[in-house]
Amino acid sequence: MAETLKSLSDKAEIADLVHTYALNIRNRTPELNARLFTDNGSFEVRDADPMVPSSLATRSHAEGLHEVMKSVASSSASGRVFPAIHNLLITLNGETACATSLMIATFFPGGRELLGEYEDQFVREDGVWKFRSRCYTIYREG
Numbered sequence: 001m002a003e004t005l006k007s008l009s010d011k012a013e014i015a016d017l018v019h020t021y022a023l024n025i026r027n028r029t030p031e032l033n034a035r036l037f038t039d040n041g042s043f044e045v046r047d048a049d050p051m052v053p054s055s056l057a058t059r060s061h062a063e064g065l066h067e068v069m070k071s072v073a074s075s076s077a078s079g080r081v082f083p084a085i086h087n088l089l090i091t092l093n094g095e096t097a098c099a100t101s102l103m104i105a106t107f108f109p110g111g112r113e114l115l116g117e118y119e120d121q122f123v124r125e126d127g128v129w130k131f132r133s134r135c136y137t138i139y140r141e142g
Helices: 001-028 031-037 064-076
Strands: 037-049 052-063 082-094 098-110 112-125 127-139
Touching: 001 031, 001 082, 001 098, 001 112, 001 127, 031 037, 031 064, 037 064, 052 064, 098 127
Parallel strands: 037 127
Antiparallel strands: 037 052, 082 098, 098 112, 112 127
């Protein structure tokens, strides 16, 4: 029972981490996401046609907290972004974890929409779950 409670607690903390990231983007405070990443974290954005897996291409890649935060800040610099996270599935492995989730975002002004999938890696540092890496694959950008 204790193991089950620990697993549920860890998954809830990781889900909160993912949703806090989205909240900070929505609130136009991307700088607050710095505390959510490890110092050596990474952030990658890719493009892909969902019907053609071989079409995967890297749009940007950032390594280290400073570069990650520059990348994160640039994603919401041109307007207001309203990201919605769906289908968050978390797999625990001791002090590390991974997750996938879908993200649909609407941008204002203009109402442009974005559909994609996150692949996240997490690590627990000093008792706190953090992103080790985030990879966002864009499937549709309109």
